[in-house]
Amino acid sequence: MSVQDSEIRWGILGGGKVVESKSGPCFNIPGRSRVAAVCRRDAENASATAERLGANLVLNQLEDMVESDEVQAVYIATPPGLHHSQAMVCLNARKPVYIEKPFTTSAAQAEELVRNFAEVGIPLFVAHYRRALPKFREIKSLIETQIGQPLEFSFRLKRRLQNDVAHPWMYDRELSGGGKFFDIAPHCVDLLLFLFGDVDQMSAEAKHWKAPQGSEDCVTLNFRFKSGVLGTANFNFLAWDKEDRMSVHGEKGILEFSVHGNEPSTLRLPDGKVRQFFHTVPELIEGPMIEEVVAFLRGEEGKPCMGQDAVPVIELIESAARSLH
Template sequence: MDDDHATRTTPLEHVRWGIIGCGDVTEVKSGPAFALLPGSSLTAVMRRDAAKARDYAERHGVPRWTGDADEILLADDVDAVYVATPPSSHAEYVLRAAAAGKPVYVEKPMAASAAEAEAMVEACASAGVPLYVAYYRRALPRFELVRERIAAGAIGEPRLVALDLHVPPPASPGGVGWRWDRSVAGGGMVMDLGSHALDLLDHWLGPIDTVHALHATRLAWSSVEDQVVAAFGFASGVQGTAMWGFNGAASRDTMTVFGSEGSVSVPLLTEGPVIVEGAAGAREERVVPHPAHVQEPLIATIVAELLGRGPACPSTGASALRTQR
């Protein structure tokens, strides 16, 4: 079990959430889930542009809005904090939440660097508050089906992993957003999107302990790596390869785990079935739709843990730190 779970607070009767950074990711993916889940509510939202915070609050029925993070972090009506800003400010707000003694849920990638991620884990552990990270695919039914099939031996002994993710870049450098800005994003698109696959593999197969990689920046206007190839090994002995490309016209999205008796594959970002090919020609193909709010299953585990009613959340600071490294 991850060390984060040793810092669980006394169970709450109800979890009142405050959001720092109510931007795009909170509109559908995450924000509504805090108010929909039993035992949970969204009390307040913050954005540096207070007018945008007010607009969000009015559209989503949130009682309170502010342009000052302290009015979330130090508020008596906020029990837990969700940090949904770009990666460059994750460490600052997580450390401040820990100092305020509040459980914190932070967007992925966890931080702009491994050193910042380590400081976040240490601060929350010292403060005795849990740290959760929004690698929400760990709780989505589609990817849980993959984990369950691997654990059940449907492909035999896992031996090899192959990742292939290619996403065309923006048509022009104008308005490309923070993911292409190294000072804000840290590792750029590879860290933002590629980390989802690495985190899932950690969940399915255990820690990666060896990595060899090459990277390049092909787009003249890009300040971050837009192409990475890697070979990696797991502590379990499984080996893997990955190709991530964000600089060409190709669109590809496959994750495959090969075993001694078959394979299981699923797309990471796009829609598609889970395909399990086992011994003696056995084949299972299942379409598993995502919920309307894709972070809701993971947030449900956080709420249940904070209420003392359920199993531990599968995505913590400790697990996300392995992905960050």
């Protein structure tokens, strides 16, 4: 698909805070891309979302949306347990798809989608948007140029336990994949792949203490990358405080930064010098990745996260769930 001389017309499946505050408005790029349709089960919610995003077409059936000539590509922003079947509906209509993370709830589903889309040459994208943010492209450059050979890293994320009343499906393993870890970890794991390349080996340990429906409260991932880099990532969703810190140790320095926050990055050098780097944060955080997707669909030099890029993320996260169950 290449539509260099016209706007790409998007249909959005789903709604809520993520669509209306992080992603949906990003599809409205003058002269390049716009939201043409919104599809939600609830007609009133669908109309409200469509009005906020400037869409003219309001529907409550995905099949009707993908059959419309007004829709050229589809953004799926529903619970991940629905992603596989909904993406297949879009594929049958030969519509490119941009899927929110988590990509799917299993590696088998992810692999099947990638294979099926590739067989007919339809693009499939995943919303691992951190790799497109200026902050993390700058961090990747700092790792490659300022700390010498990267040797090892450590990451720790701590969050308070929350019973997510607004999203009860979050702890339904069939719909969500499995609690807060499955929801949040894709950002971290994809970023590690972006920074260090392919994983050679990974092991996982998970523990359930209090989270609803037996989902993981505490998870430790141990990595060995093909580049030789070793590292650990720790997730704690029972903490009394908050923490979000990545530390990358190289032969000639240490780089520290947050994965989910906007704090400056810190570079520590062997001579005791400390430098801070302040990063540009877009108002709409998913905007840079969606711009890459639009560029790709228009036949330009876009570098989005493709479906095949997201398969290893689901494989690694699924292995953590297996260690618990």
